[in-house]
Amino acid sequence: MSLSEDGMELVAVSDRSFFVTGNITRADGIITAVENAQITRMSDTGTQGDSEGIAIAKNGAIFVSFEGVHGVRQFDGVDGTSTPLPTAEAFAGMQNNSSLEALAIGPDGALYTIPERSGRATRPFPIYRFKDGIWDQSFTIPRRGAFLVVGADIGPDGNLYILERDFTGFGFRSRVRRFDLSGQNEEPILETAPLIHDNLEGISVWDDGIGMRITMVSDDNFRLFQRTEIVEYRISD
Numbered sequence: 001m002s003l004s005e006d007g008m009e010l011v012a013v014s015d016r017s018f019f020v021t022g023n024i025t026r027a028d029g030i031i032t033a034v035e036n037a038q039i040t041r042m043s044d045t046g047t048q049g050d051s052e053g054i055a056i057a058k059n060g061a062i063f064v065s066f067e068g069v070h071g072v073r074q075f076d077g078v079d080g081t082s083t084p085l086p087t088a089e090a091f092a093g094m095q096n097n098s099s100l101e102a103l104a105i106g107p108d109g110a111l112y113t114i115p116e117r118s119g120r121a122t123r124p125f126p127i128y129r130f131k132d133g134i135w136d137q138s139f140t141i142p143r144r145g146a147f148l149v150v151g152a153d154i155g156p157d158g159n160l161y162i163l164e165r166d167f168t169g170f171g172f173r174s175r176v177r178r179f180d181l182s183g184q185n186e187e188p189i190l191e192t193a194p195l196i197h198d199n200l201e202g203i204s205v206w207d208d209g210i211g212m213r214i215t216m217v218s219d220d221n222f223r224l225f226q227r228t229e230i231v232e233y234r235i236s237d
Contacts, residue, residue, distance in 0.1 A: 001151075001202030001217045002056045010034060011078065012202055012217055013051045013064055017042045019078040024230070029208070031230055044082045048073065053103025053151065054202075055111060065100035065113050072103065072113060072130065085111075088128055088135035095119070101201075102152035104160065106181065112138070112160065114149045125149055127160075127183065139183030147175050154181075155205035155212055161189070163203040163216060171195035176203070176214060190214065190233055198227050211235060 001012040003024075012020045022037035042051065042064070049068030056062050062075040063085075070091040075082040091099065094115055101116035110131040118125045124140035141162065151163035155178075164175045171194035178187040198218040205214055212235040220228045 001204050001215070002054050002153075003204040003206055003215055005206060007204075007206050007208055007213065007215065011054065011056060011062070013042075013054045014039075015050050015052060015067075015219065017045055017049055017051050019062075021078060031232060034230070040078045042075065042082065043080070045073065046084070048084070050097070052101045052201075053113060055103045055105035055153075057105055057109060063103060063105065063111055065103040067097055067099045067101065067116075070094050070099040072100065072111065085130060086133065086135065090126070090128070090135075090137065098148075102149050102162070104152040104154045106154050107158060112152065112154070114141075114152055114162070116148050116150065118143050138181075141177070141179055141183050142186070147173070150201040151203040151216070153203050153205045156207045157212065161203060161205050161214065163200060165200060167199075168194045172197065172199050174200045174216070189235060197231055198229055200231070205235075 008024055010022045010024055019040045022034040025033045047069050048066040051064050052067055053065035065072045071087045072085045073082045098117040099115050100113045102114040104112045110129050113128050114125055124142050126137050127139050129136055129138040146166045147164035150165045153161050160179045162177045166173045173194050174192045176190040178189050200216045201219045202217040214233045216231050218229045
């Protein structure tokens with residue numbers, strides 16, 4: 001998911017190649033509703049499906065990562081045309097339904113994408129960067145425990161925030177870790193117990209004028225026993 005700088009305008013993706021937009025309203029800083037919600041089918045996606053990550057550039061261009069055919073596309077707005085970015089050789093060998101789950105954009109316009117799985121429990125997660133028309137693997141982050149990567153954002157502090165999820169068999173646990181853009185200075189920001197939240201997959205980090213907040217959205221997987229929720233935490237530092 002992506003939020004405007006004031007945390008009011010929401011742009012998210014479903015995993016069925018739709019954009020979801022709306023306006024978040026708050027009372028005393030607490031979310032009360034999402035108004036003017038609209039759902040728009042993505043255009044010109046070709047054979048790519050299973051949209052997962054989203055990042056919006058300063059000029060309004062929208063980038064979306066896909067798991068169906070591993071790659072990233074650029075959209076000219078939620079109702080605009082799209083073009084695929086070049087692919088990295090490493091994308092071809094990624095697991096189905098476990099590839100480019102997270103996407104973030106840096107202050108210089110570079111894109112960062114992360115697969116949901118690293119391929120082995122002891123293998124770090126690779127971070128792929130798209131800059132000046134070329135993909136590289138700029139760094140890795142350690143894989144800790146059973147958590148898998150599901151979302152990412154670069155906050156106003158210039159750090160990379162990684163949202164991770166673990167399904168315990170009884171419910172979902174969520175975790176957020178923070179790194180600098182070299183993959184160093186790892187900091188735990190949030191870890192929840194099972195059943196506190198549903199399947200949180202989207203993350204946006206923003207400054208409300210008092211400090212930074214993390215806003216997250218869950219994926220209900222189109223199941224009646226799950227729910228779509230938007231939750232927020234304030235970063236204490």
